[in-house]
Amino acid sequence: MATNRARIAGRHFLQIPGPTPLPDRILRAMDMPIIDHRGPEFGRLARRVLDGIKTIFKTASPVIIYPSSGTGAWEAALVNTLSPGDSVLMFETGQFSTLWKNMALRLGLNPIFIESDWRTGADPKAIEAKLREDKERKIKAVAVLHNETSTGCVTHPAEIRKTIDAAGHPALLLVDTISSLASIDYRHDEWGVDVTVGGAQKGLMLPPGISFNAVSDKAIAASKSSKLPKSFWSWEEMLANNKNNYFPYTPATNILYGLAESIDMLHEEGLDNVFARHDRLAEATRRAVRAWGLEIVCREPKCYSSTITAILMPEGHNADRFREVALERFDISYGMGLGKIAGKVFRIGHLGDTNDATIIGALAATEMALALAGVPHKKGGVQAAMDYLVEEAGKAAKTS
Ligand SMILES: *Cc1c(COP(=O)(O)O)cnc(C)c1O
Numbered sequence: 001m002a003t004n005r006a007r008i009a010g011r012h013f014l015q016i017p018g019p020t021p022l023p024d025r026i027l028r029a030m031d032m033p034i035i036d037h038r039g040p041e042f043g044r045l046a047r048r049v050l051d052g053i054k055t056i057f058k059t060a061s062p063v064i065i066y067p068s069s070g071t072g073a074w075e076a077a078l079v080n081t082l083s084p085g086d087s088v089l090m091f092e093t094g095q096f097s098t099l100w101k102n103m104a105l106r107l108g109l110n111p112i113f114i115e116s117d118w119r120t121g122a123d124p125k126a127i128e129a130k131l132r133e134d135k136e137r138k139i140k141a142v143a144v145l146h147n148e149t150s151t152g153c154v155t156h157p158a159e160i161r162k163t164i165d166a167a168g169h170p171a172l173l174l175v176d177t178i179s180s181l182a183s184i185d186y187r188h189d190e191w192g193v194d195v196t197v198g199g200a201q202k203g204l205m206l207p208p209g210i211s212f213n214a215v216s217d218k219a220i221a222a223s224k225s226s227k228l229p230k231s232f233w234s235w236e237e238m239l240a241n242n243k244n245n246y247f248p249y250t251p252a253t254n255i256l257y258g259l260a261e262s263i264d265m266l267h268e269e270g271l272d273n274v275f276a277r278h279d280r281l282a283e284a285t286r287r288a289v290r291a292w293g294l295e296i297v298c299r300e301p302k303c304y305s306s307t308i309t310a311i312l313m314p315e316g317h318n319a320d321r322f323r324e325v326a327l328e329r330f331d332i333s334y335g336m337g338l339g340k341i342a343g344k345v346f347r348i349g350h351l352g353d354t355n356d357a358t359i360i361g362a363l364a365a366t367e368m369a370l371a372l373a374g375v376p377h378k379k380g381g382v383q384a385a386m387d388y389l390v391e392e393a394g395k396a397a398k399t400s
Helices: 024-030 040-057 070-081 095-106 124-133 157-166 217-225 235-243 253-269 271-292 319-330 356-372 381-399
Strands: 013-015 063-066 087-091 110-114 139-145 172-176 195-199 211-215 308-312 332-336 345-349
Touching (some): 013 345, 013 356, 024 253, 040 063, 040 253, 063 070, 070 095, 070 139, 070 217, 095 110, 095 139, 110 124, 124 139, 139 157, 172 217, 271 308, 271 381, 319 332, 319 345, 319 356, 356 381
Parallel strands (some): 087 110, 087 139, 139 172, 172 195
Antiparallel strands (some): 063 211, 195 211
């Protein structure tokens, strides 16, 4: 592309909470000629990814793969399990939960939206109270986000399952893991989740373009009587075709090559090591933010996200202006403030193919950009993050 701007050397620091940087290995794995998606070679690829992805969701049940962004998999979760007018209990953790609620409304569902201040995860007590009130069993599903990407607050799905059981309520549990899958510990079967919604371009380190529904037996049973209109998103044909290693319509073949590589990479590192790495990079980021004297949006340590940290700008300073300065001078991108916190917040993504040195590079660019943009802060954030990472490396060396 012709541009008046001089070439910028080195890699762009893509610190948004998805899409995340593509590992070279995944890029190379996708660099393949197009194959016949009804032929035997595709059948082998399909089997490999359909089986492999179950190990990431930790489920023995089927995982459906759509050629769509994550939003499509949200719709699939709702239209396959619910009927017009059904109540869905949702919790306002931030912008993404608000968008899912708006989708439920547009689909003719009746979302019951528990409001909150966008600074914590979903509150199991508030959910339990609503379920206990629902004597007529109008609520057919509870839908929460494992990780609210707009605020950096997690909800613990196992706690929500316990709450539903404690209330003796038959509602399905739907969980969005689009910005947590393959980054934060997740167990579809063990935690009794009915539909887990996932996406490609965050923890799985893939280009945008595929999304997932992991579906329990109870969810499949619900799909048989669900009456919302569905065609493209229908599980029925997908499940039938997947059994024979094919898809009812053209799949995103080359992204599936990438998915096979991503699953291999995650297991080579070990999922527990992947989760520990994300926990560590998140803690390093929070230590930097605190040392700068800035405020983390998530106010409950129990809800801290290991994939994204949202940071409040000091009063009178615009987050978008700060992001512009950082991009212009240091070639780093952050997530912007979304919805009602637009301009007030910037978000550092620390997920996917990232390590101690990359996060330090990103935090150093951030500290320089804060200075350049004239945002009031204290120096020493990067030092605090480095001290923590050295401490952790020392512990790891002792135990290995
Ligand atoms: C990114 C994201 C989405 C939207 O996914 P798209 O791929 O942009 O459609 C939904 N939920 C959460 C939690 C996300 O992080």
